[in-house]
Amino acid sequence: MAVVEASGLVREYRMGTEVVRALDGASLTLDGGQFVSVVGPSGAGKSTLLHIIGALDTPTSGTIRVDGTDLAALGDDEASEFRRRRVGFIFQFFNLVPTLTAWENVALPMLLDSKSLRKARPRAEELLGRVGLGGRVNHRPSELSGGQMQRVAIARSLMMGPKILLADEPTGNLDSRTGAEVLDLLASVAHDEPDRLVLMVTHDENAAAVSDRIVTVRDGRIDGRPA
Ligand SMILES: Nc1ncnc2c1ncn2[C@@H]1O[C@H](COP(=O)(O)OP(=O)(O)OP(=O)(O)O)[C@@H](O)[C@H]1O
16 A cells, blocks of 8 residues: 555745745655655755655645545644654654653653653663664763664654654765665665655765665656656
8 A cells, every 4th residue: 555645736835925836746656665765956845745744734735645644634633643653753963852861762752642651661672772772772862973863763763653754864964874874774664564664855875775766856846757
């Protein structure tokens, strides 16, 4: 089953009297079990597309289904529940809570879902092992390298077992060797489960080598033939 089905997405932003069309009829179908990179020139609409797929933003028009859910039909509370439970987010600057340890950061999504930290701990530690940080569970972000912080963020994105992980420039703040390791990890996470999709916006030139598919966004549209 397709994890992402987007059709005719338009997103307009009003800036005073001017209207910016960040997306101008973008259509895209993506199956799970893949690591997909979204590339294209600056301002092409890549982040806007990612935000709409993650229910962080809503299209002006067009339809978007993610993991079987029609995002346009969700109210604000349902959209925030969708983001918390059904999507994992990975950002350029990691977005870890500095005062929490690695395992507490990973456990955080479950805490927000009213589960106790104690209950979440075994899974958080298992996920840290999965990303190669089994020996760092009690470290705080300031005691970790950039690559390790991004691994913690990847473990956190997996906490609720989402079908889709969305990564916005996940290697943008890492040197190229560490970035390549993070790309390998994201690819393996995509292939761990048959239906999991990892969708990454990137300018990283190493991305092509590890991606199963490259999607190019240009002028608010998906370039090339639809899949
Ligand atoms: N909140 C907003 N308000 C107004 N305009 C916006 C907003 N978000 C994005 N835009 C505009 O929409 C267009 C697409 O932006 P977007 O961030 O999606 O591009 P991008 O391809 O991710 O670019 P980059 O590679 O530089 O990050 C740009 O012209 C941008 O200025």
